[in-house]
Amino acid sequence: MGEPGKEFGGTPGNIGLMIFSHVLPFYFCLSLKYSSGGIYWPSSFADFFIDFKNCCTPTITAFLVYIGFFLIQLFFAAFLPGLKVKGLPVPTENNFQYSYNCNALYSWYLSLILAAVVHITGIFPLTYLANNFGSILCCSVIFSDILSVIIHFYALKTNQTCRMSNEFIYDFFMGVWLNPSIWIANRRVDLKMFAEVRLSWLLLFFLIMSAAVKQYELYGYISLPMIFLLTAQFLYVNAIMKGEECIVTTWDIFYEKWGWMLIYWNLAGVPFVYAFHAYYILENSKENQQNSSVPFILLLFIILFGAYYIWDSAQSQKNRFRAKQRGIYVARNTFPQLPYGTLDNPKYLKTQAGDSLLIDGWWKYARKIHYTADICMAFCWAVSCYQTPGILPYFYPVFFTSMILHRYQRDMERCQQKYGNDWKIYCKKVPYAFIPGLI
Template identity: 70%
Template sequence: MFTNMLIFAAILPGPEVKGLPVPTENNRQYTYKCNALASWYATLLLVAILHLTGIIRLTILADQFGSVLCVAVICSDILSVIIHFYAIHTKQTCRMTHSPIYDFFMGVWLNPRIKILGQEVDLKMLAEVRLSWLLLFLLIIPAALKQYEAFHTISWPMIFILTAQLLYINACMKGEECIPTTWDIFYEKWGWMLIYWNLAGVPFVYAFHAYYILVNSLRTHKPVEDTSTIFIIILFIVLFLAYYIWDSSLSQKIRFRMQEQGTYISRNAFPQVPWNVIKNPKYLKTECGSSLLVDGYFKYCRKPQYTADICMAMCWALSCYQWAGILPYFYPSFFIGMIVHRYTRDMARCAAKYGEDWKIYCTKVPYAFFPGLI
């Protein structure tokens, strides 16, 4: 899979987008070939051919879930060691500290790139946008196929979690051109934390709900009993509403930045939700040069995308309602904790960067997550 993604990244068509200037490299702007959507479609076709022809039955991944997880963990650790010492050996380190453990954990290489078929491929971008989400896809589809193989039907909770996560995966692929200007790509180095999270954390933590539904349906031999149609319909309604707000608000924010920097490109990848770009947006000009968006969703609260993301995470957990247990709620609990930490980090960073302008912004947009409440 890793080899396929490297080749796809090198040869498939896609728009080229410039990232933010990198201060530690004389404000160099790296170019990113955003062909994740083409890679996604190519992977769908390849996987369908392999499964339908019987060359590789996808259900083997469900049968060997534990083994695949162990391989992912081991490969993440090995790759982290290789990347760490390669960056040191080739003198491509950045912002080193006096703690070797911290440097290994957080990384020492900011822009890890290698040549594939004559093309530069950014490994950090590849892992964040493609490997993590495509591996998730290759885990959840086998769970549904395994349930169908056992019962000749796929339960509504399984259909729900597949819908929810395929929407999420597709959104990451279709919006790849928005990623190069994000904090992860611009500032965070590619160390054990990001490598492990992208290759072992995201796919297996996110796939948990599909396997919780699968394992319990196999254990009880009741995949469709005790399913409340009304509850599932409510979950779908909340999911689609939350997804719409999440997708459109993220698009508004990032494309506002891209318009400001002159890197905005219009794309028509499915689905392009309404109100994803604000025409003539209102913004607060700051003394440091950049602008703060105070229009669209962002005139009501500062982090609407976080609220929508939390709602989707809760929907994922609630899809497992047929079986009592707290494990499905690990992900939303972890996610809320991460969001709170990220929010406090962002607030401190923005206060230091914008100074008095940040106080003015917080006066204009006083709510963080939900207008009128918090």
């Protein structure tokens, strides 16, 4: 069965995105090193290669640190206790349902404890990540590219492919293997879910923690903007960890194949690109610098908490509704449990395809209201860099918004194809996509 259509501009677009995705994190890294997060423009190619060599050369130690983190998280995923959850039936595999051991929350807290212990004891100072940002970035890029090649050809060799286009670059970019997994002592770890939930977000948080610790060691304080970012990222990562069982039934796990796009961005792109704001603040810190405007930071916190509340509770409503519909809902007391996160007897639209579309709670106001909240949080991260005005901090929210809009378009096309006339009825009942009353 072939791909129904070419995503991301087909092969030419895939090549362009792969080149762009490799250039972007290294450019940000050089910008931080040589321009304090401003526009980096070397005077010659020779200067560029010298700067790159000095900043981003991989080392054996950096490689061991990155691989060590990967293996520790893999061990946690395999052996820590967790909630056992069944995935959706996979049509390309005779409707087989994979089982998932959702223990990310335990991995998250245990990782935080271990990080504190190894830092305090001096076994592994957290500042190593900040001091060797470029080297670890390069190791992550190399590793993700090699892993992408291995996964692609192993899937071909073992005939574990689906929805092939028979265009090599396109299939390599989008992936050919839907449910890649590894077995450790008879315990299955889904690699796609493992990379998306654990590796990307945990490494991102540790990179930001490293920037905060280094700021304190250099200047004797952690600035309010840095505290804001730590808080924002803690909330975000914690939400992903505490709701891991909800991710099992998402589009990423159920439909997206594990190709270069997901592998690279989970293992290299997300942690090192999204950490830019923390390092921008670090690079522009000064000794005895006065903290930024308290009222402005308080306003940012208010906006952040409001957006986070909508984002978390909206996704909780939807995922718990789906779980109850399938009879697999399990109440959990993970922190934080927000009000309005569970709907009692919600209104929904029953479709001919057999699914139910929620039209209650936050979801009666806009079809993708959680995207709006997510975008709002992304802009808050960028605005937290306001003490030293610049353009590059705003790349992430602009990039993220464009990615979200593209994802929205893909989702609309898929839903229209799946639900037909029911989707038109649903869109009439919930006419707005992002902001009630506007769009």
